[in-house]
Amino acid sequence: MDDKFISLESVSFSYKKGKMVFKDFSLSLDRNSISIILGENGSGKTTLTKLIMGILSPQKGEIFIEGKSNQGVSLGEMGKSIGYLFQNPDHQIFGSSVMEQLTWSSSLVSNDNENYHEKAKYLLKEFGIENIKDTYPFYLSMGEKRILAIASVMMRDVKYLIFDEPTSSLDSNREEVLVNMLLNLKQRGIGALVITHDYDFSKRIGQRIIHLEDGRIEDELI
Amino acid sequence: MNLFRRLDPRSKIFYVGVVSTAAVVFDSLVYLSILLVVSFAVLYLCGGSGIGTLYRLRKILYLLVGIAIVQSIFTSEGTPIITIGSIRILTDYGVFRGLQFLIRLSVIIVSSSILLTSTNRDLTQGLLQLKIPYEIVFMLLIAGKFLPLLRDEFNNKVIAMELSGVDFKKIGFKKKLTAYKYLLLPVTVNSLLKSKEMAISMEVRGFRAMDRRSSYRELKFEKIDLAFIISSMIFITGLFIIR
Numbered sequence A: 001m002d003d004k005f006i007s008l009e010s011v012s013f014s015y016k017k018g019k020m021v022f023k024d025f026s027l028s029l030d031r032n033s034i035s036i037i038l039g040e041n042g043s044g045k046t047t048l049t050k051l052i053m054g055i056l057s058p059q060k061g062e063i064f065i066e067g068k069s070n071q072g073v074s075l076g077e078m079g080k081s082i083g084y085l086f087q088n089p090d091h092q093i094f095g096s097s098v099m100e101q102l103t104w105s106s107s108l109v110s111n112d113n114e115n116y117h118e119k120a121k122y123l124l125k126e127f128g129i130e131n132i133k134d135t136y137p138f139y140l141s142m143g144e145k146r147i148l149a150i151a152s153v154m155m156r157d158v159k160y161l162i163f164d165e166p167t168s169s170l171d172s173n174r175e176e177v178l179v180n181m182l183l184n185l186k187q188r189g190i191g192a193l194v195i196t197h198d199y200d201f202s203k204r205i206g207q208r209i210i211h212l213e214d215g216r217i218e219d220e221l222i
Numbered sequence B: 001m002n003l004f005r006r007l008d009p010r011s012k013i014f015y016v017g018v019v020s021t022a023a024v025v026f027d028s029l030v031y032l033s034i035l036l037v038v039s040f041a042v043l044y045l046c047g048g049s050g051i052g053t054l055y056r057l058r059k060i061l062y063l064l065v066g067i068a069i070v071q072s073i074f075t076s077e078g079t080p081i082i083t084i085g086s087i088r089i090l091t092d093y094g095v096f097r098g099l100q101f102l103i104r105l106s107v108i109i110v111s112s113s114i115l116l117t118s119t120n121r122d123l124t125q126g127l128l129q130l131k132i133p134y135e136i137v138f139m140l141l142i143a144g145k146f147l148p149l150l151r152d153e154f155n156n157k158v159i160a161m162e163l164s165g166v167d168f169k170k171i172g173f174k175k176k177l178t179a180y181k182y183l184l185l186p187v188t189v190n191s192l193l194k195s196k197e198m199a200i201s202m203e204v205r206g207f208r209a210m211d212r213r214s215s216y217r218e219l220k221f222e223k224i225d226l227a228f229i230i231s232s233m234i235f236i237t238g239l240f241i242i243r
């Protein structure tokens, strides 16, 4: 059981004003593979990722990251091991320019100036957003915002990635870059949990496809 | 027990106006307490929850209690209760002033939260029928819709910030200020830009194309409104007279 990176054990969760989203829900995710979650709108995909990250706490059950319960782990510590992409890119865009967005948090926490600027430049080039590096993020299109948020998650070195709908409103070139990047990271032992509605994309990168429906899961054989 | 649930929002506005005025005018702790108890009762009868209101306001309540304590300590008139040497720490008049401040503001807060038991739509219509210009009412309406969104956006941003390793407790003062800048600037600028976009979309839909807006929904005063307004008038006038 050593290669389980994340496991949820009989988790129940409901929002304060709302129906039960998960009841007695269990799931394990491997460290070195890319798992995909497919499911209708409102089936609880985002809620699941927030539970794993410790942004929400389950009413019952426990969630383990690398065998350790995620209760009491600070968000800061969680962010060190898992990179999280919000479904709404606006939530994680802070800078007043695309370039600043990639470097602001490093400039606050690290002193290694050279290094993170190099990395930011590399990501700008890789994702094809060099030409907009001075633009104010509000004016970006939805797809550009998404790519920018993905790039800022990639700025940090983490052990695992959780991406909530990274492919929504991406063009095919950007999607291609994302596929390559995720497969590359997987080669280096960094797995991911990716939520998407794009079945072809899932087939290309996923080792496991999970269908989520009414708080229950069904694995699809690949 | 929701006797006043169908109360016209205009009656509630009237009540809030009268009671808040009385709360400012009255000095006696007894009368202020009576106003507070009655306001709680009215809130309850309108379908609101007194305890829920207190719970939501708990942070402000701490602040109010803090201010009341400071005010008690810094008032030096009156008979001393606690003294250290020749310094008067607490006097009876200071305690009186502190309590007065606390109850007075509670009356205003509790009575205003009676307004929140009406839906936004009803409140808007009420203000319109009170001949408040539509532009102003519309502004209030938008603010009411935007604030929860803004709060949600802000909460999510704080979470995202913590996830990206910026811990407010661990960084120094100068960096903390920078972190606040990153938190507040995008939320502020985005809402300014959003309102600009909204102004354009309102223009496109012909906002204010006609001089007067008509409405399918009209509020009517019922018997219960009349009874409510008259009894609150009698109540307040009574308090004024026996004061």
Ligand SMILES: Nc1ncnc2c1ncn2[C@@H]1O[C@H](COP(=O)(O)OP(=O)(O)O)[C@@H](O)[C@H]1O
Binding pocket: A015, A016, A017, A018, A021, A039, A040, A041, A042, A043, A044, A045, A046, A047, A048
């Ligand atoms: N903050 C919230 N408060 C109450 N209900 C919520 C909240 N967020 C999501 N929900 C509800 O929980 C369910 C699952 O939502 P979500 O996890 O966002 O679904 P998905 O990401 O699969 O579209 C939905 O029915 C949604 O309406």
Ligand SMILES: [Mg+2]
Binding pocket: A045, A046, A047, A087, A164
């Ligand atoms: Mg979602």
